Amino acid sequence: MPRIPTAAAGPPASLADVTASDGALRRFLHGLPGVDPVGLEARAAALGTRSIKTTAKAYALDLAVSMIDLTTLEGSDTPGKVRSLCAKARTPDPTDRTTPEVAAVCVYPDLAAVAAEALAGSGVKVASVATAFPSGRAALEVKLADTRAALAAGADEIDMVIDRGAFLAGRYLEVYEQIRAVRQAAAGARLKVIFETGELSTYDNIRRASWLGMLAGADFIKTSTGKVGVNATPANTLVLLEAVRDYRAATGVQVGVKPAGGIRTAKDAVKFLVLVNETAGDDWLDNRWFRFGASSLLNDLLMQRQKLRTGRYSGPDYVTVD
Amino acid sequence: MTQADARLSVLKTYKLYVGGKFPRSESGRVYEVTDAKGRWLANAPRASRKDARDAVVAARKAVAGWSGATAYNRGQVLYRVAEMLQGRREQYVAEVADAEGLSKAKSAAQVDAAIDRWVWYAGWTDKVAQVAGGGNPVAGPYFNISAPEPTGVVAVVAPQESALLGLVSVLAPVIATGNAAVVVAAEERPLPALSLAEVLATSDVPGGVVNVLSGRTAEIAPTLAAHQDVNAIDLTGADAELARELEVAAADNLKRVLRPRQPYDWTADPGTGRLTAFLETKTVWHPTGSLGVSGSAY
Numbered sequence: 291m292p293r294i295p296t297a298a299a300g301p302p303a304s305l306a307d308v309t310a311s312d313g314a315l316r317r318f319l320h321g322l323p324g325v326d327p328v329g330l331e332a333r334a335a336a337l338g339t340r341s342i343k344t345t346a347k348a349y350a351l352d353l354a355v356s357m358i359d360l361t362t363l364e365g366s367d368t369p370g371k372v373r374s375l376c377a378k379a380r381t382p383d384p385t386d387r388t389t390p391e392v393a394a395v396c397v398y399p400d401l402a403a404v405a406a407e408a409l410a411g412s413g414v415k416v417a418s419v420a421t422a423f424p425s426g427r428a429a430l431e432v433k434l435a436d437t438r439a440a441l442a443a444g445a446d447e448i449d450m451v452i453d454r455g456a457f458l459a460g461r462y463l464e465v466y467e468q469i470r471a472v473r474q475a476a477a478g479a480r481l482k483v484i485f486e487t488g489e490l491s492t493y494d495n496i497r498r499a500s501w502l503g504m505l506a507g508a509d510f511i512k513t514s515t516g517k518v519g520v521n522a523t524p525a526n527t528l529v530l531l532e533a534v535r536d537y538r539a540a541t542g543v544q545v546g547v548k549p550a551g552g553i554r555t556a557k558d559a560v561k562f563l564v565l566v567n568e569t570a571g572d573d574w575l576d577n578r579w580f581r582f583g584a585s586s587l588l589n590d591l592l593m594q595r596q597k598l599r600t601g602r603y604s605g606p607d608y609v610t611v612d
Numbered sequence: 613m614t615q616a617d618a619r620l621s622v623l624k625t626y627k628l629y630v631g632g633k634f635p636r637s638e639s640g641r642v643y644e645v646t647d648a649k650g651r652w653l654a655n656a657p658r659a660s661r662k663d664a665r666d667a668v669v670a671a672r673k674a675v676a677g678w679s680g681a682t683a684y685n686r687g688q689v690l691y692r693v694a695e696m697l698q699g700r701r702e703q704y705v706a707e708v709a710d711a712e713g714l715s716k717a718k719s720a721a722q723v724d725a726a727i728d729r730w731v732w733y734a735g736w737t738d739k740v741a742q743v744a745g746g747g748n749p750v751a752g753p754y755f756n757i758s759a760p761e762p763t764g765v766v767a768v769v770a771p772q773e774s775a776l777l778g779l780v781s782v783l784a785p786v787i788a789t790g791n792a793a794v795v796v797a798a799e800e801r802p803l804p805a806l807s808l809a810e811v812l813a814t815s816d817v818p819g820g821v822v823n824v825l826s827g828r829t830a831e832i833a834p835t836l837a838a839h840q841d842v843n844a845i846d847l848t849g850a851d852a853e854l855a856r857e858l859e860v861a862a863a864d865n866l867k868r869v870l871r872p873r874q875p876y877d878w879t880a881d882p883g884t885g886r887l888t889a890f891l892e893t894k895t896v897w898h899p900t901g902s903l904g905v906s907g908s909a910y
Contacts, residue, residue, distance in 0.1 A: 596840075602864070603665050605672070605841025 301505045302541040309505055312463040319462055319501060325493035325529060334524035337568055338561040347560070351595050352390055354559040354587075355382060357577045359417055359548065361396040361585050362612075363424075363516065369404045372397055376408035378610055383592045385608075386599065392588065393577040394447060398423070399440035406444030417482070418445035421472060424486075424515035426451035430468055437475045447480040448472070451515060452499065454489045462502060469506035482510035482548055482581075488520030493529055500533035510546040516583060521551025524565060531569040544573065550583025556594040559587055585612055626656045626802070628663060628826065629809030631670030632819015638662045643827070645803055648713025656802045659825040661835040664794070667823035668839055671765045671792035674820030679762045679790035683738035690734035690788060692815040697727045700811065704776060704804060711775045711801040725879060726780040733784035736887055740789055744888050748895070755898045760891040762790035763868055764843035767836035769829060769858075771849045775801035777878045779808065782848050785886035787821055794823045794842070796833055798849060802826035830854055837861035844868035844890050848876065 308318035360379045383389040394415035395405050402418040418440035422428035456464045483503040487496050503511045514521040527549040534545045566574050574580050589609040596604040627634040639660035645653050709719035744760040766786045771778035786793045797805035809824045837858040847855045870889045
């Protein structure tokens with residue numbers, strides 16, 4: 291198997307000069323081809339009409355379960371709630387041991403230690419949000435301290451947010467330098483960069499942010515925090531998928547994608563998997579390269595699995611209450 | 613050709629009623645509905661098992677709000693259904709006459725009885741707790757109180773012969789106590805049920821409390837009987853063979869099953885049997901406060 295270059299090193303030699311100055315970076319990002327919104331949304335909608343049945347559906351459901359970053363990001367989170375979520379992450383459906391584990395549990399940094407302890411010995415990773423999630427409005431030193439605290443608590447993955455204010459004001463190099471700094475602070479961990487696509491107003495901006503994040507060394511690019519009105523939609527996820535496909539074609543570096551927020555049904559999840567397969571390709575159909583940031587999605591996937599197994603429609607009485 | 617003949621008549625598209633909306637069947641299928649003499653009346657949607665699943669999801673969503681509404685409020689809403697029915701009485705008289713092959717006078721009697729039945733059940737909403745519950749004498753310093761609570765989502769296989777009066781007689785008692793219903797309309801005579809949905813949609817009954825599916829009973833009912841998120845099923849409209857099959861499916865997840873003795877006389881006094889069939893009894897023990905040597909009461 292060929293060794294896949296990692297993103298951590300920063301921009302490859304072929305693109306080294308685009309981050310040399312603010313002007314060069316701006317020219318590069320604004321030189322990216324524009325997104326045709328009508329075509330994009332039509333393509334995303336068309337791919338959502340695929341009919342996935344029987345064995346393909348069973349495969350898709352299990353794959354989707356294995357790709358979930360089971361998330362709890364509430365002010366009211368307690369260690370007990372995180373522990374019960376971790377138990378669910380390890381054994382999503384206690385009535386069916388063939389159910390795969392989820393990919394990770396995603397929590398706030400102060401609860402990462404609780405999650406790390408509860409997940410010890412399993413294949414489930416600990417993901418922690420950091421850098422003044424969800425607004426990203428704090429001094430760089432604070433963001434770096436936040437990141438270090440999460441890592442010290444045992445996080446395997448860091449979900450950082452970009453400074454949307456700086457991005458929308460056109461200070462691209464500042465956003466780039468911040469991601470680089472967090473990237474260096476989180477050496478060894480997988481870094482997911484959240485763009486909060488619902489706040490970027492245009493698909494062109496989402497494409498620029500995607501390239502900016504990948505140039506700065508993101509292992510994953512992620513749509514949303516789940517804290518604003520518009521979260522992951524098929525269309526904005528499609529922009530991200532096109533970006534990672536083009537980035538690998540240009541540089542040979544593979545970057546993962548994580549839509550987050552608003553994906554609640556198994557049907558939606560399968561639609562996203564179709565998008566992945568048809569856009570980025572089946573190299574991404576693995577929880578190393580594609581994740582769902584979700585919480586209630588898991589219950590619906592489990593109910594659908596039970597339906598496939600027993601032939602009866604299941605109900606919320608047969609899965610855990612989160 | 614006269615002026616009146618020249619006008620194209622506007623035919624009604626009958627649709628399902630799910631979650632307060634009127635969708636076509638997800639499958640896109642329809643089937644022909646004829647009157648008692650075999651003449652074509654309309655095409656009715658032929659619901660698939662996915663429509664049944666969607667209806668259960670809609671019903672489940674509606675349970676909390678409807679069962680949480682005050683009994684008095686539910687009574688008002690059901691009374692309003694009767695008011696709306698009264699306003700469209702002529703339409704139902706015609707539909708029932710077509711469906712059941714009755715004379716206009718007999719059909720009108722059926723519709724009037726159906727309206728009266730709504731009113732009757734509307735009156736029961738805030739009285740059923742007193743009849744089906746109450747204080748129990750216990751040997752200890754406790755108040756012991758039993759109160760009826762709705763079972764939840766109830767699937768109703770509506771009677772095949774009586775398209776409106778029979779339907780109302782099985783549907784009204786289910787929702788009067790706070791359950792949400794998924795109704796499988798009479799297979800050969802679904803039009804009065806689909807029209808009743810229009811009345812329900814305009815009479816403050818929250819969306820999802822009643823969901824009406826038309827189609828092949830033998831296709832839809834087994835899905836509902838096996839569905840893990842349906843709490844009870846009424847087999848009134850299922851023939852003996854189907855009823856047996858449905859009872860087996862329902863037993864798998866301990867559904868409450870109502871299988872009345874056939875034939876059922878819909879014009880007779882309905883009694884409270886159907887009203888109490890889909891209730892669960894909750895009993896609470898509460899200290900009377902006369903505990904302790906000091907005899908202190910809080």
